[in-house]
Amino acid sequence: DTEVTQTPKHLVMGMTNKKSLKCEQHMGHRAMYWYKQKAKKPPELMFVYSYEKLSINESVPSRFSPECPNSSLLNLHLHALQPEDSALYLCASSGVVLSTDTQYFGPGTRLTVL
Amino acid sequence: SQQGEEDPQALSIQEGENATMNCSYKTSINNLQWYRQNSGRGLVHLILIRSNEREKHSGRLRVTLDTSKKSSSLLITASRAADTASYFCATDAYSGGGADGLTFGKGTHLIIQP
Numbered sequence: 001d002t003e004v005t006q007t008p009k010h011l012v013m014g015m016t017n018k019k020s021l022k023c024e025q026h027m028g029h030r031a032m033y034w035y036k037q038k039a040k041k042p043p044e045l046m047f048v049y050s051y052e053k054l055s056i057n058e059s060v061p062s063r064f065s066p067e068c069p070n071s072s073l074l075n076l077h078l079h080a081l082q083p084e085d086s087a088l089y090l091c092a093s094s095g096v097v098l099s100t101d102t103q104y105f106g107p108g109t110r111l112t113v114l
Numbered sequence: 115s116q117q118g119e120e121d122p123q124a125l126s127i128q129e130g131e132n133a134t135m136n137c138s139y140k141t142s143i144n145n146l147q148w149y150r151q152n153s154g155r156g157l158v159h160l161i162l163i164r165s166n167e168r169e170k171h172s173g174r175l176r177v178t179l180d181t182s183k184k185s186s187s188l189l190i191t192a193s194r195a196a197d198t199a200s201y202f203c204a205t206d207a208y209s210g211g212g213a214d215g216l217t218f219g220k221g222t223h224l225i226i227q228p
Contacts, residue, residue, distance in 0.1 A: 004156075033216075035215075039154070042202055042220055042221050043218050044218075045217070056214075090157065102147070103147075103216060107156040108155060
């Protein structure tokens, strides 16, 4: 099973709302990632978790709060977002042993902030 | 900052023709990967080429890597309508081992005319 699942597929929220994005994989991967992709732009790295610990944070605003409860799950908690945060949020996973491991991506959550 | 730059940004060809996309990058890499994305959905991994490899094949795909010129090309032979998508090159962001995030190029939007 090489599938990464993400829920919800679509999310509309107001600037005062709190919501969470969820990502799950059962490939035994110990690295998980969040990327943000604006329309007609390439994905941009937000966070990297390695062995359930945050290893890379690409200077993401604190209104985005990642969480890795276990080796299969990755959450992204959202609070007080701005309309410019509207984007496709992609989760990915990979092995950790080699930096050459393939990253497998989920279908994404399309977020609209009103 | 963007690591990879794709060229061309858009490409329209007839079904059955070959499509070639190029990617340039700026810093040393461990590997370079190509991904496909259909209509703002998740990314599908196509092929990974390591820094010590010069050419790699997978089905109708051929990838070359020239580390001296910091460039790569993706050739899709005998194109099909289903190949219509955006194609991104991606490089590992860091030179160390372990879980690295990917830095994506701007992408080439490929349209296959039936």
